Amino acid sequence: MHNYRRGEQLLAVALTVLAGFVDSVGFLYLGGVFLSFMSGNTTRFATAAVEGDTHLAWLAGSCLILFLVGVVWGALIHRLTRRRYDLTRAREVVLFTVAGLFLLSSLLVAVGVERAALLVLSVGIGALNSVFERDGEVSIPLTYMTGTLVKMGQRLVDAFFGGSHARWIHHFVLWLGLATGAVLGALTFDAVGISTVYVIAGYTLVVATVNLVVRERRRRLGLPL
DSSP states (O other), rough: OOOOHHHHHHHHHHHHHHHHHHHHHHHHHSOOOOSSOHHHHHHHHHHHHHHHHHHHHHHHHHHHHHHHHHHHHHHHHHHHHHHHHHHHHHHHHHHHHHHHHHHHHHHHHHHOOHHHHHHHHHHHHHHTTTTTTTTTTESOSSSHHHHHHHHHHHHHHHHHHHHHHHHHHHHHHHHHHHHHHHHHHHHHHHHHHHGGHHHHHHHHHHHHHHHHHHHHHHHHOOOOO
């Protein structure tokens, strides 16, 4: 993350807030199943299958599959866009794709198909991982923090041996964004219930639009993207 300019870092934090928000809402609505934390869902699926809880196993398994579908979809869109445009254009297209999926989720809520709406959110969160894709790899993790916390701890030790404090602080800020989003998601869901999906769709659309407007301005001025 430290290799990105400040605007890109702010975008990454805004998206980790989104990831935490969505995961918190999914966890509360689905009764302990995650929309972006697939390690947790794998454990949920395995334990539920062993215990004979077919409903929980099906739900956790569905979220696993749909998250993977989202990852594939986001990576495919990123790859196809890169064939014609540059990396930043691909990032914009993926981000608007995620916004479109979340808008679809809000429409499903509006017509009363709430469970399907939450599953669509899992597809969107999977696709979100391709926003910061570089050379076929995720350069900034947005929906999973285990690796981020490991790197934060390692860079913190480096700082005691002459390394830069900025390195571990960058990882800490990403984790803090996810945690903040999770708290805000829980508070919002407690206040308005499943209508929280409208907030998710609106937030994502605003972030995607602001990102596009800022980039277009920088393109016109010939500034680094």
